[in-house]
Amino acid sequence: MSIIQVENLTKKFKKLTALSELNFEVQKGEIFGIIGPDGAGKSTLFNILATLTLPTSGTITVLDHDILKQYKQIRKEIGYLPGTFSLYPDLTVQENLTFFATMYGSGIKENLPMIMPIWRQISPFKNREAGKLSGGMKQKLALCCALIHRPKILLLDEPTTGVDPVSRKEFWDLLDKIREYQVTVVVSTPYMDEVGRCDRIALMQDGRFITVDTPESIIKNYKGDLYAIKTSQLFKLLDIMPQFQEKCSYYPYGEYFHISFYHDTKHAKNSFLQFLKQHEIEFEKMEHISPLLEDCFIEIIKEDRNV
Amino acid sequence: MRVILMLIKKEFLQVYRNKLLMSILIVAPLVQFVIFPFTADYEIKVVKIGFIDSDHSSLTRQMVEKFTYSPYFINYGFIESRDQGEALMMQDKVDFIIEFPSHFEKDLMNGLSPQLAITANAINSVKAGIGSGYIKNVISSFFNEQKEGLANRSAQPANVSISKVYWYNEQLNYKNLIVPGILVILVTLIGAYVTALNIVREKEIGTIEQMNVSPIKKWHFLLGKMIPFWILGMVEFIIGLLLMKFIFGISVQGSVGALLLCTSVYLLVMLGLGFFISLVSRNQLQAMFIVFFLFVVFVLMSGLFTPTEGMPQWAKYINYANPMSFFMEIIKLIVMKGAGLMDVMKPLITLFVMSVFINSAALLSYSEKKK
Structure with a gap:
């Protein structure tokens, strides 16, 4: 009711x-x-x-x-x-x-x-x-x-x-x-x-x-594959990200860097690692994580803007 | 009923907790009564006077002496020239200059009418007017005293003596007018100021919205505001009446019951006005400016400081919208002239109509919803 x-x-x-x-x-x-x-x-x-x-x-x-x-x-x-x-x-x-x-x-x-x-x-x-x-x-x-x-x-x-x-x-x-x-x-x-x-x-x-x-x-409706990266060169990373070719969405999340790949995740992830190496960005770890509500909202808002 | 009682209780609690407001409510009437009537005074106590004596006769000397003995005058002494007199007046050393022409005594003795010039500093026109009145009095009483000596020498005009009786204020005591006037100001302040500020404050802290979302009715809210401040206003008025009696010995000549009735109706006008102002203003500052503006207009046109009869016709029309002028009229009638209820019916009914009008306007413009 x-x-x-x-x-x-x-x-x-x-x-x-x-x-x-x-x-x-x-x-x-x-x-x-x-x-x-x-x-x-x-x-x-x-x-x-x-x-x-x-x-x-x-x-x-x-x-x-x-x-x-x-x-x-x-x-x-x-x-x-x-x-x-x-x-x-x-x-x-x-x-x-x-x-x-x-x-x-x-x-x-x-x-x-x-x-x-x-x-x-x-x-x-x-x-x-x-x-x-x-x-x-x-x-x-x-x-x-x-x-x-x-x-x-x-x-x-x-x-x-x-x-x-x-x-x-x-x-x-x-x-x-x-x-x-x-x-x-x-x-x-x-x-x-x-x-x-x-x-x-x-x-x-x-x-x-x-x-x-x-x-x-x-x-559940979150579409991408989400990874969290911990790096001390967060600002530099954000700076060079526009040069990265694969379709993805990314944003800083506290001390982490969140990146989400959509199609052909494996390939995208590898080319991202390549990209990091090429720009000499060192990172502690890169983990596959399940999205939190905040990640979902960011995605939803982004999609909404594109439409 | 329970709701209204609760609203009233809340209002009194808040007034009681508001230490500043409380002390203003108690101290303000006392201070106004103790200070204002002594300072807002038309009587001129000290007049500084100087003389230009071109005659140097015994008569002029006696006259100057006469001024010296009077407690109202401070004798600056003799001034040599008009130029010096002007300079002294510029420096505020003298307020008045009396100039005796040469051959003053001689002309007088020969039955001519010599001219005596009085120059006054008229920046304060009241002081100039009253001061020159004093001077004329002194001079004419001086000549009356001299009359015996002069009687034999010249023909005297018939002696006309004017006896004056001042009604309703036998000693022409300015306090008899100003003290009841302060009562009016007090009641106005409580009615309009305190109510307007109080309701605007509810707007500012957002409690008025809480009232609006609650099921209480508009007129509940209105009554819950008006009754407490109406009571406060009446209490202040009665305190004022008592102070008036015991400090200044002015007792109400007419019907006290009629006076209280008129005051309560006048308070309704002021409360309604305060309520209305609070509705159109967004914060306490705005409300203060509006009330202050109206207050000054009301007071200056009320007949407290200047008689309303002297106003031009258009101003009289404006004054028909001034509740304070009606209340001032009532106060003068009842306190000084000893009027009863029937004598003040006209202004009372006017005030009543005003109260109905302003309160309905306030109630109608009080919307619980925003557009």
């Missing part, structure tokens, strides 16, 4: 087209991740789903409610965590929670079990003003406030941006726990390592979804 249905969604700001012809569905209970660079249109999409911004055209149904006509019903059922921290910094943790619970006409007590895993972590600071919490704690509190009225859908716009890696991992662990309560989560992130934890991922670029799929099949 699809909980969010988006058909031909377009959003224009004067001359700029922020979203163009988006089509997707989100299923009940899944974690739907949206990844894309800054400016891809993620926040605009969230604002529209949260009934804060009007779409220019297209039909959107959230929980069988039309987003234009029945936005009031939708508002009762969604929890929205905007990209920037937006709780009252001068109210305490406890006061913020009570406040938002009251705004949605629900009490804290009956919904505490659902947020318990998060609440346990922030309750030691419940009398501290929200503005004085650390970044990770702030986001956990914001998540609590967004969940306190037991929404059916949780919209999280870059919830972990600017949060330290440990807190980011904890945050995602919490999202896993929330699933027990049949909450559908739509989450955006700029971090590649996080999207693997989603049920389905949409890769967003220039206001379009380039691909929407599960992480597994995204990896």
Whole structure:
């Protein structure tokens, strides 16, 4: 059963087209991740789903409610965590929670079990003003406030941006726990390592979804043969690569150099080794590796550009 | 109802936590009351005066002495020439120069009317006007004293004495006007400034979006903002009334109930205005500039510093849109003239209509959705 249905969604700001012809569905209970660079249109999409911004055209149904006509019903059922921290910094943790619970006409007590895993972590600071919490704690509190009225859908716009890696991992662990309560989560992130934890991922670029799929099949559909090379002459290598004749794609990946061959892998690999020798590039090792999501995205984006 | 109560509670919590705002709310009325009425004063206490005496008679000497004894004048002494007088005025050493022509005493004794010139530094026109009034008073009382001596020598015109009674402010005490005026300014500041800044701040930190995605209604939000600041404004006003009574001994001559009613309606106008401004401005800086601009116009046209009756007709038309001028009128009527509710009906109804208008405009332009 699809909980969010988006058909031909377009959003224009004067001359700029922020979203163009988006089509997707989100299923009940899944974690739907949206990844894309800054400016891809993620926040605009969230604002529209949260009934804060009007779409220019297209039909959107959230929980069988039309987003234009029945936005009031939708508002009762969604929890929205905007990209920037937006709780009252001068109210305490406890006061913020009570406040938002009251705004949605629900009490804290009956919904505490659902947020318990998060609440346990922030309750030691419940009398501290929200503005004085650390970044990770702030986001956990914001998540609590967004969940306190037991929404059916949780919209999280870059919830972990600017949060330290440990807190980011904890945050995602919490999202896993929330699933027990049949909450559908739509989450955006700029971090590649996080999207693997989603049920389905949409890769967003220039206001379009380039691909929407599960992480597994995204990896399965990777076409090339991927090798990782460790070399101290990375810059020189990148410099001379345009001279290499075989069809391949390459990019630096941390301290490694990733290269992917498409046709006749064996031959291509050998001519690459030849090429390295010819240009006197020394390397420690060259390994055949299975692609990570990031490799897949790079390939998908490249293909998309060529088309 | 629970939602509105929660919103009000939240607002008070925030005001309470905002130490700076709290201290401004408490200190501002005190400071304004203690400092402003003593400084914004039309009374001229010290006038520096110099004399050019071309007559050198006993009469002119007596007259100069008369000025010296008055506490309002500082006698610079005799000035030799007009040129020197001009230089002294340039340097602010004298404010007024009185020039006695030659044969002044002689002409006077012969029944002629000699001319006596008073030159005033009129950069501050109020000071010049009032100062020359003082000087004329001193001179005419001097001649009255001299009259007995002169009576035998020349025919005296019929002695006309004018007795003045000032109504509603018997001692012509400027504080009686300025202190209630400060009350008006206080209420305006709380109403418009604090409300506008508060709501814009919610915009800045993004909490207004959180409110918008929640199922609460627009007018819940509006009421949740207006009630706390309305209460704050009324409390400030009452504190101001008490200060007015106990520091300056000005008590409300008319109906206190009517005064409070008018204030509460005026606050509604200001709250609505603050709300409206917060909707059209994107950040606190913009809101501040708008409020400040309106505030200055309101105050200067309100009749606090200059009477509104003297304004040209077109300015009077503009002033019909100035809620402060109506409230100032009400304050003057009730506090000084002792008016009751019926006497202030007209401005009160005007304020009420304004409050309905501005609040509806604010509510209509408050959109929960962006286009």
